[in-house]
Amino acid sequence: MSIKILGIETSCDETGVAIVDENGKILGDVLYIQDFIHSKFGGVVPEVAARRHIEVLPVALKEVLEKAKCEIREINAVACTIGPGLMGALLTGVSFAKSISISLNLHFIGIDHLEAHINAIFLEKNxxxxxxxxxxxxxxxxxxxxxxxxxxxxxxxxxxxxxxxxxxxxxxxxxxxxxxxxxxxxxxxxxxxxxxxxxxxxxxxxxxxxxxxxxxxxxxxxxxxxxxxxxxxxxxxxxxxxxxxxxxxxxxxxxxxxxxxxxxxxxxxxxxxxxxxxx
Structure with a gap:
């Protein structure tokens, strides 16, 4: 039985949720963008971004589980961006991720946003x-x-x-x-x-x-x-x-x-x- 890790990213104005296996294979991923909300302000409004994360995280989780064809009880660990980023946006993601990890007694993995960007290259090439x-x-x-x-x-x-x-x-x-x-x-x-x-x-x-x-x-x-x-x-x-x-x-x-x-x-x-x- 493969290991499944739930990943959550809310460092700015995009809500990203994905499930990967132990080999880094993406089993399912969902991304909600907010450009249509922030465009009228000419830039990202931190509080608005955080509130939008709260709205879409439960929906995104449901969708990614369906895409990955797995149940929440099959998740083995939860990884989430802990910084750097917008404080309010980060808190919504971390709170959501920790609520899942605590309720299911799963290991929580804090991810550095910038280190993740750099290491994303390994999804495509060594x-x-x-x-x-x-x-x-x-x-x-x-x-x-x-x-x-x-x-x-x-x-x-x-x-x-x-x-x-x-x-x-x-x-x-x-x-x-x-x-x-x-x-x-x-x-x-x-x-x-x-x-x-x-x-x-x-x-x-x-x-x-x-x-x-x-x-x-x-x-x-x-x-x-x-x-x-x-x-x-x-x-x-x-x-x-x-x-x-x-x-x-x-x-x-x-x-x-x-x-x-x-x-x-x-x-x-x-x-x-x-x-x-x-x-």
Whole structure:
């Protein structure tokens, strides 16, 4: 009889529930997104996200059990994201997961959100350790030196906004809606990344930390100053500044650790320009 582990993720505004076996095979998974709720606010509202998790978690659990063709009593352990993330959102997931583990007398496994992003690569392919891991998303932008499961050294991170958050704020300032990453990526494909000049923060800083908050200020200043702006060029130029900042630090991390492999994880890795620069 195979071991079945129930996994629950509520670190931000997406409710993820899955069941996997001891080999990592996904027996069933369900994902509820909240973009349609938060789009009118131009970003994720933490309390609203937490309340939505409370609403959909019981439904998601029922659906994932049906997909995996198993009963709740067949679950052997419960794993849940314990951080980092939005406090209220995390608490809803942890409370739900612990209520299941306690009521069924199951082992509870706390999962680090960023470590999970990095190790998700092993669902598709085996990557030899050590490697440099980049987590890039709406909530996090961090660079790690990864030597194994549970062996991650933080080399650098954003000191303010995450890269994805910078995209969201830029999109809001331009009236393009939420989430900003996909729409800026799409418009940038027909734009000139050299048309407008944006700062590359902390470019000469000796550490591997990053900063993106100044980019939003530079964008707003440019919008007010320029009489005629081609939106595709502006998006491309802004996107290039964000990615240059990330890749400047990523290259230095590779040199510092003499790494031969890089793993890029989380929502930001779907950006088409990022994928081009990573080749």
């Amino acid at each position: 990557v030899e350790y050590p490697f440099i891991g980049l987590v890039i998303s709406g909530g996090h932008t961090s660079i790690f030196f990864v030597e194994g499961i549970g062996k991650m050294e933080l080399l650098g991170k954003t000191l303010d906004d995450a890269a994805g958050e910078a995209f969201d704020k830029a999109s809001k300032a331009l009236g393009l809606g939420y989430p900003g990453g996909p729409v800026i990526d799409r418009l940038s494909r027909n734009g000139d990344p050299d048309r407008y000049k944006f700062p590359r923060a902390m470019e000469s800083s000796p550490d591997l930390n990053m900063s993106f908050s100044g980019l939003k200020t530079a964008l707003i200043t440019l919008i007010k100053k320029e009489n005629s702006i081609r939106i595709e060029d502006l998006c491309a130029s802004f996107q290039e500044a964000v990615l240059d900042t990330v890749f400047n630090k990523l290259k230095r991390a590779v040199q510092m650790k003499r790494a031969k492999r890089i793993v890029i994880a989380a929502g930001g890795e779907s950006n088409s320009r990022l994928r081009e620069k990573a080749k």
